[in-house]
Amino acid sequence: MANLGIPQNTIAVLQRHQFHTQKRYGQNFLIDGSVLDRIIRAAQIGPKDCVLEIGPGIGTMTQYLAEQAREVVAVEIDRNLIPILQETLADYSNVTVINEDILKVDIGRIAQERNGGRPIKVVANLPYYITTPIIMGLFESHVPLDSITVMVQREVADRMQAGPGTKDYGALSLAVQYYAEPKIVANVPPNCFLPRPGVGSAVVRLTRHAGPPVQAEDEGRLFALIRAAFNQRRKTLCNAVGNVPELGISKEQITEALERMGLPATVRGEALTLEQFAELERHCPERKK
Numbered sequence: 001m002a003n004l005g006i007p008q009n010t011i012a013v014l015q016r017h018q019f020h021t022q023k024r025y026g027q028n029f030l031i032d033g034s035v036l037d038r039i040i041r042a043a044q045i046g047p048k049d050c051v052l053e054i055g056p057g058i059g060t061m062t063q064y065l066a067e068q069a070r071e072v073v074a075v076e077i078d079r080n081l082i083p084i085l086q087e088t089l090a091d092y093s094n095v096t097v098i099n100e101d102i103l104k105v106d107i108g109r110i111a112q113e114r115n116g117g118r119p120i121k122v123v124a125n126l127p128y129y130i131t132t133p134i135i136m137g138l139f140e141s142h143v144p145l146d147s148i149t150v151m152v153q154r155e156v157a158d159r160m161q162a163g164p165g166t167k168d169y170g171a172l173s174l175a176v177q178y179y180a181e182p183k184i185v186a187n188v189p190p191n192c193f194l195p196r197p198g199v200g201s202a203v204v205r206l207t208r209h210a211g212p213p214v215q216a217e218d219e220g221r222l223f224a225l226i227r228a229a230f231n232q233r234r235k236t237l238c239n240a241v242g243n244v245p246e247l248g249i250s251k252e253q254i255t256e257a258l259e260r261m262g263l264p265a266t267v268r269g270e271a272l273t274l275e276q277f278a279e280l281e282r283h284c285p286e287r288k289k
């Protein structure tokens with residue numbers, strides 16, 4: 001089968017199947033072989049690995065993954081792509097295509113059945129409209145994961161990697177960094193895709209921490225605190241967080257907790273590190289049941 005990392009071959013497949021890309025599924029297919037090589041290298045795929053690919057499209061990256069991995073499971077929502085994938089992946093006996101919505105698939109079960117419950121690697125050129133639910137879903141479901149190497153919108157990659165005090169720092173940075181170490185490995189311009197997206201892209205590798213880097217009393221409350229702090233980022237932390245009913249923490253209690261940490265009552269959420277958010281959560285009085 002022809003290498004799809006070459007634009008002419010992708011165009012030929014699309015024409016032969018009279019396939020028209022769908023915006024609503026975020027279909028921007030990769031047509032640059034050097035970008036594909038970089039993704040595979042960053043993901044560090046070896047012959048023992050079981051890889052989950054989200055959204056294989058016409059199978060371009062799937063071919064590259066299948067060359068390196070022991071096994072690839074590719075989950076694609078668009079049923080019109082399934083006959084194309086059958087053709088483009090015909091030479092690979094180590095690929096299974098599942099026609100499903102990734103947000104509805106039991107990934108833990110895939111890891112169990114295909115990899116004996118050992119950590120899998122996730123690799124994808126993600127559909128940008130659901131980047132955050134996919135990434136957070138993978139982390140929060142506690143699926144055994146080694147790493148996630150994904151193409152995302154450049155701006156989202158920057159937010160994942162950002163630290164305190166920067167404009168990109170927010171709830172996504174803290175959530176991602178709680179679970180993994182993010183690293184941007186490549187910036188990718190629109191002309192590497194067909195059709196070209198309206199935004200710049202980046203490949204980011206998220207390497208799962210062995211355990212959480214900070215200790216919270218209650219993980220759910222830590223994330224609720226972080227979300228509340230950044231929901232109204234122009235407000236001080238006390239005003240943004242105090243009196244949010246779901247949290248059950250008053251403005252006075254937050255002020256007192258900040259004081260114990262040596263932080264001023266006027267501090268904003270964007271100034272706090274993940275460790276400081278965890279400390280703040282531990283200092284806040286237990287929620288009344």
Ligand code: SAM
Binds near residue numbers: 059060078102126
């Ligand atoms: N991997 C291909 C490539 O690199 O050329 C295609 C990437 S394209 C950016 C995103 C792919 O995700 C599309 O094939 C799209 O149909 C698929 N997709 C969109 N939403 C999905 C969902 N909820 N579950 C599974 N696949 C989805």
